[in-house]
Amino acid sequence: KINGPRLWASLMAMAEVGATARGGSRRLALSEEDAAGRELFGQWCREAGMSLSRDAVGNLFARRAGRDDALAPVMMGSHLDTQPEGGRFDGVYGVLAGLEVVRTLNDLGIETEKPLEIAVWTNEEGARFTPAMLGSAAFTGAMSLEAALASRDAEGISVAEALAACGQAGERPPGVPLDAYFEAHIEQGPVLEDNGKVIGVVTGGQAICWLDIQVEGQAAHAGTTPMPLRRDALFGAAEMIQGLERLAARFAPAGLVTVGQLEIAKSSRNTIPGDMRFTLDLRNPDDAVLARMEREARALIAAVAEGRGLAARVEPHWLSPATPFDADCVAAVRAAAQALGYSHQDIVSGAGHDAIHLARFCPTAMVFIPCVGGLSHNEAEDALPSDVAQGADVLLNAVLARAGR
Amino acid sequence: KINGPRLWASLMAMAEVGATARGGSRRLALSEEDAAGRELFGQWCREAGMSLSRDAVGNLFARRAGRDDALAPVMMGSHLDTQPEGGRFDGVYGVLAGLEVVRTLNDLGIETEKPLEIAVWTNEEGARFTPAMLGSAAFTGAMSLEAALASRDAEGISVAEALAACGQAGERPPGVPLDAYFEAHIEQGPVLEDNGKVIGVVTGGQAICWLDIQVEGQAAHAGTTPMPLRRDALFGAAEMIQGLERLAARFAPAGLVTVGQLEIAKSSRNTIPGDMRFTLDLRNPDDAVLARMEREARALIAAVAEGRGLAARVEPHWLSPATPFDADCVAAVRAAAQALGYSHQDIVSGAGHDAIHLARFCPTAMVFIPCVGGLSHNEAEDALPSDVAQGADVLLNAVLARAGR
Ligand SMILES: NC(=O)NCCC(=O)O
Ligand SMILES: NC(=O)NCCC(=O)O
Numbered sequence: 109k110i111n112g113p114r115l116w117a118s119l120m121a122m123a124e125v126g127a128t129a130r131g132g133s134r135r136l137a138l139s140e141e142d143a144a145g146r147e148l149f150g151q152w153c154r155e156a157g158m159s160l161s162r163d164a165v166g167n168l169f170a171r172r173a174g175r176d177d178a179l180a181p182v183m184m185g186s187h188l189d190t191q192p193e194g195g196r197f198d199g200v201y202g203v204l205a206g207l208e209v210v211r212t213l214n215d216l217g218i219e220t221e222k223p224l225e226i227a228v229w230t231n232e233e234g235a236r237f238t239p240a241m242l243g244s245a246a247f248t249g250a251m252s253l254e255a256a257l258a259s260r261d262a263e264g265i266s267v268a269e270a271l272a273a274c275g276q277a278g279e280r281p282p283g284v285p286l287d288a289y290f291e292a293h294i295e296q297g298p299v300l301e302d303n304g305k306v307i308g309v310v311t312g313g314q315a316i317c318w319l320d321i322q323v324e325g326q327a328a329h330a331g332t333t334p335m336p337l338r339r340d341a342l343f344g345a346a347e348m349i350q351g352l353e354r355l356a357a358r359f360a361p362a363g364l365v366t367v368g369q370l371e372i373a374k375s376s377r378n379t380i381p382g383d384m385r386f387t388l389d390l391r392n393p394d395d396a397v398l399a400r401m402e403r404e405a406r407a408l409i410a411a412v413a414e415g416r417g418l419a420a421r422v423e424p425h426w427l428s429p430a431t432p433f434d435a436d437c438v439a440a441v442r443a444a445a446q447a448l449g450y451s452h453q454d455i456v457s458g459a460g461h462d463a464i465h466l467a468r469f470c471p472t473a474m475v476f477i478p479c480v481g482g483l484s485h486n487e488a489e490d491a492l493p494s495d496v497a498q499g500a501d502v503l504l505n506a507v508l509a510r511a512g513r
Numbered sequence: 514k515i516n517g518p519r520l521w522a523s524l525m526a527m528a529e530v531g532a533t534a535r536g537g538s539r540r541l542a543l544s545e546e547d548a549a550g551r552e553l554f555g556q557w558c559r560e561a562g563m564s565l566s567r568d569a570v571g572n573l574f575a576r577r578a579g580r581d582d583a584l585a586p587v588m589m590g591s592h593l594d595t596q597p598e599g600g601r602f603d604g605v606y607g608v609l610a611g612l613e614v615v616r617t618l619n620d621l622g623i624e625t626e627k628p629l630e631i632a633v634w635t636n637e638e639g640a641r642f643t644p645a646m647l648g649s650a651a652f653t654g655a656m657s658l659e660a661a662l663a664s665r666d667a668e669g670i671s672v673a674e675a676l677a678a679c680g681q682a683g684e685r686p687p688g689v690p691l692d693a694y695f696e697a698h699i700e701q702g703p704v705l706e707d708n709g710k711v712i713g714v715v716t717g718g719q720a721i722c723w724l725d726i727q728v729e730g731q732a733a734h735a736g737t738t739p740m741p742l743r744r745d746a747l748f749g750a751a752e753m754i755q756g757l758e759r760l761a762a763r764f765a766p767a768g769l770v771t772v773g774q775l776e777i778a779k780s781s782r783n784t785i786p787g788d789m790r791f792t793l794d795l796r797n798p799d800d801a802v803l804a805r806m807e808r809e810a811r812a813l814i815a816a817v818a819e820g821r822g823l824a825a826r827v828e829p830h831w832l833s834p835a836t837p838f839d840a841d842c843v844a845a846v847r848a849a850a851q852a853l854g855y856s857h858q859d860i861v862s863g864a865g866h867d868a869i870h871l872a873r874f875c876p877t878a879m880v881f882i883p884c885v886g887g888l889s890h891n892e893a894e895d896a897l898p899s900d901v902a903q904g905a906d907v908l909l910n911a912v913l914a915r916a917g918r
Contacts, residue, residue, distance in 0.1 A: 192779040193779045234781075296737040298738075318782065326891065327890055328888055329702065329864060330771035331769065331796050332701040332862075332863035332887070333769075334703065335762070336766075345751075346750075346755050346758070349748065350752060365740070366745075366783070368735060368785070368786065369777060370775060372773075374597040376638070376639075377640075377794060378639060380773070381773065389783055391735070391736050458737035459737050483733055484733065486732045486733055
């Protein structure tokens with residue numbers, strides 16, 4: 109078993125980097141705060157006797173040598189970047205649980221046959237640069253390095269420029285062979301808590317579709333333009349968004365619909381919105397059902413635009429198909445939970461994770477623990493110290509089973 | 514009659530200052546572009562033999578001496594600031610029509626009994642600083658100088674700071690006595706064009722109510738939070754905005770409803786909106802009806818919030834009551850149109866104008882001309898050269914009648 113209080117103390121120390129007013133963290137990918145968080149993690153790794161390297165997209169790797177150091181490593185990891193007002197556990201937990209596994213092995217003087225690595229993936233959140241999970245996409249070849257480096261934030265700064273500004277680019281080649289990948293993470297939803305289970309044995313991830321919608325009407329004066337003559341892009345968008353909410357109800361309970369961003373171009377209080385955009389996040393565990401959700405969303409948006417004399421354009425932004433995890437790795441997680449006597453259940457991940465990309469690259473599995481109230485992407489995100497410790501125990505035992513003592 | 518081609522050439526020259534890609538202008542109040550526009554106007558005024566002064570809120574005045582220069586002046590004017598993507602006529606027309614009146618009097622060697630002044634009011638649009646018509650409000654005492662100087666733009670820059678940065682603050686005391694105020698302006702709506710009239714004899718302005726609405730739900734993860742557990746602030750706002758559109762229909766045709774700005778705080782594509790605000794612009798020619806519109810809007814917003822477990826706060830931002838213009842000044846405009854043989858009709862202004870503040874300070878009237886398609890607050894805003902000339906003819910004759918030859 110790992111050292112729970114030490115892991116908890118590390119989580120709380122990391123939360124201080126970019127701490128927000130209401131108890132969360134703000135470490136947008138490749139920002140100064142993100143670099144400071146990686147620096148702190150790197151220092152802890154060096155103290156644990158690990159060696160550090162980075163690849164061209166800024167993915168950071170800490171390595172503990174194996175007895176046969178030529179073998180492909182067993183990798184743990186997750187991410188240290190956060191949402192604009194993110195919590196203390198999303199991503200951080202998987203990285204620091206990996207560190208705690210290594211610290212525990214050091215304490216106990218245990219060598220592993222295969223080397224161990226901990227990955228800190230770049231820009232997992234998708235909050236600064238899109239798509240989400242950009243670093244693991246570049247590592248596994250799901251995205252070309254050129255495309256990853258060219259992605260730009262809302263200010264027009266590219267990943268390449270941000271990497272240079274915060275000194276996170278390295279020389280390690282991408283996609284080195286891995287024996288397996290294990291990621292511990294908070295569930296970010298309410299299922300485990302509702303069911304009273306501590307360990308989620310993650311069998312795979314659901315499908316995600318991101319779309320960009322642009323709506324064009326006609327900007328005009330708010331005080332002089334008769335209502336029937338208006339082509340108000342926002343009134344149109346409001347009707348679309350109401351329709352999208354009803355669409356979610358038709359695909360209940362598994363279908364999820366979120367409009368996370370909406371922006372009126374050149375907006376003014378007394379000008380009728382003429383040009384605006386919003387984002388759409390559609391999810392379903394079943395690829396075919398997700399495709400139907402997308403078709404219906406497109407039809408609905410087109411119909412509202414048509415009825416109001418607006419022009420609407422729907423552009424695909426990102427599509428991540430449903431991804432099953434490796435049966436052996438999933439079994440290793442389940443067996444570890446069972447052996448430790450921890451309550452557990454199988455679960456499908458609602459969120460995207462770096463493990464989704466890794467699953468198409470090497471045998472992969474994830475360990476979930478509950479988060480309080482199922483709340484994530486919120487400063488108030490929280491987890492119980494006992495759950496945090498038990499999840500890391502499961503990670504330790506699954507990794508040991510795979511890496512060999 | 515004035516010199517139509519000269520007036521048109523001045524309008525087109527001013528439009529070059531802050532010209533936008535699609536034929537409009539961008540001169541946000543007290544920006545570099547606004548200062549450059551004022552500089553160009555000032556140069557033209559000096560060439561026309563006028564003297565310049567500014568008051569503490571940056572209102573700019575050009576003066577042509579009267580035969581009895583101790584008499585209170587007859588003032589013309591409007592504004593040179595624009596919407597973020599504004600047109601070439603909104604405001605500019607009233608300022609340059611005033612200049613054309615003076616140039617014409619110079620050409621004809623006509624002196625007036627009373628002095629003439631042309632005002633360029635600061636921040637009429639309300640697009641950078643709020644409220645709209647801030648400069649004329651400070652001049653007439655509708656707003657204290659302290660409050661006007663303390664208004665801040667979206668970046669947090671105050672009027673006082675912007676004035677200092679672009680060198681537009683002056684020493685002239687506010688609220689000097691005026692004999693009368695005449696403002697020429699494009700209608701910014703479709704009424705004159707629809708009725709085939711060239712001159713709008715403006716009898717007053719309608720009532721305007723600006724509200725700020727904040728909606729709070731709970732930020733949470735877009736991929737893991739079941740739909741029934743969500744408190745999505747944007748889904749709530751979409752329902753409110755749909756309800757507000759229906760509210761406008763209940764107050765048709767005179768009631769106008771616009772949501773010009775909407776912002777999700779700390780937005781992210783995969784985070785359910787937890788905190789957002791939008792603006793509401795309600796208008797009606799009748800104060801009592803506008804008050805009823807406001808009450809119904811508030812009730813509707815509260816009911817949607819209640820039904821969805823959201824918190825909504827509605828704050829008053831600005832209220833401008835319905836304002837009748839001075840009967841004598843209105844009659845002078847009507848008589849000028851009649852004498853010139855120009856088609857005309859009485860009309861109520863849908864937009865706020867500096868003349869609304871002046872009307873509570875001295876005898877005031879306005880001259881409207883049509884704009885193409887009724888379109889304003891849009892780069893494509895346009896007016897016919899013949900209408901532009903005829904409106905300035907009416908201004909010339911109304912002002913002459915009041916100022917005495
Ligand atoms: N775990 C997580 O928040 N990932 C971001 C990608 C997503 O939107 O699911
Ligand atoms: N004329 C004009 O556009 N004024 C701005 C104030 C308003 O919103 O009516």
